[in-house]
Amino acid sequence: MMALQAGPLTGRRGRRIVLDSIEIGPLEGGTITSLLGPNGSGKTTLLRALAGLFPVQGPMWLGPHDLGGMRAPERANYCAYMPQTLPPPIHMQALETILVSMRASGAHPDEQAFDTAIDTLERLGIADLSLRFLDELSGGQRQLVGLAQVLARSPALLLLDEPLSALDLRHQFEVMAVLRRETEARGMVTVMVMHDLGMALRRTDSAVMLAEGRVIGAGAVENVVTPTILARAFGIRARVERSAEGDSLVLVDGVSNISEERAAMDNQSDHYRSAPSSS
Structure with missing residues (x-):
């Protein structure tokens, strides 16, 4: 099974940085990773960059294969978006x-x-x-x-942008079960944009939390979907609790002080550096 390793990746729209020195991986074959974060945080842009549909600077490797150096037809042999x-x-x-x-x-x-x-x-x-x-x-x-x-x-790398968005509750759970079975059976690396934090906790292995084009949390999903990181990403006060069946649930209690949380996030300069200007 091949693992996905990417970054640091930097991408721009015009002069504006939309992906800021993002690093992900290694994401192992047979696992599902959720891309999480508020609207406009860069989730879809990152997914499109991995698919070769958005230009970025930085390396992308799938096992021994240099995805960033491939033309679209060759990349399609390994990656499906x-x-x-x-x-x-x-x-x-x-x-x-x-x-x-x-x-x-x-x-x-x-x-x-x-x-x-x-x-x-x-x-x-x-x-x-x-x-x-x-x-x-x-x-x-x-x-x-x-x-x-x-x-x-x-594919060896499956990239899905909100695949549950149009599905009813039953089909959401059925599709996640299929993705789990197919990902493990085929040894795929599956990366998917999600908004349902509870589903991410229950059905994915790891997560990458984005905010304003930067990674503010990455790793095992239970270590990423935490009150502290949710406050930084969404500006909310939230708890992660267990249901009677033992499933993780995210409960939102209210809105936090967004300016303070953004300041805390910006102070993480040792991990998340701004990319240099192209001018």
């Missing part, structure tokens, strides 16, 4: 969209593609959608088809 935006509701059957995605990435020979596509739909519990057209499906069903498209490619 699912954006937050749902697959467009085009008049194409779900099974056909998966086959097209597999052919585009060259993930499987044609003679194996059909069986792999059907098997993936079955693993997600949506084989009954295989001959349905995307423009006939609900948003949640299209989200599941999009997930089938990336899983069918059997």
Whole structure:
């Protein structure tokens, strides 16, 4: 199994730094990592950078493979990215969209593609959608088809941007169970943007907490989703407690003094340095 190691990564939009010397990893194969943080913190930008869709300065390695030095077609052999935006509701059957995605990435020979596509739909519990057209499906069903498209490619690195956002509660838990099973069985590195802190605590192995384009916490998820780090990231007063079943829950008691928390975060200069100006 290969591990993902990236950084320090610096990315800009114009003159503004949006990823500030970010380092992640090593993220081991067979594990799920959640990218957490408030809106605008850089989660999707970091995910797109790992997918090669946002330009950054800095190294990215997947095992012995230099992802940063690869062209897009070669990178697609190792990496699959699912954006937050749902697959467009085009008049194409779900099974056909998966086959097209597999052919585009060259993930499987044609003679194996059909069986792999059907098997993936079955693993997600949506084989009954295989001959349905995307423009006939609900948003949640299209989200599941999009997930089938990336899983069918059997990537070594799976990058998912809020894959649970359009799903109802039952499907959220079912999809996380599928991701756990597939990640471990295939030895994938799975990295996903999440907003549900409780789900991250219960269903992911590690986490990276971002705020204003910087990492303010990284490691085992229970060491990242803590009252102190949540206060710094979100400006809230929160507790992490256990349910009757033993699951971790995040309870928010109120809003903290954001200016004080930001000042505390800015004082972490020994770990999170500002990138030099390009001017």
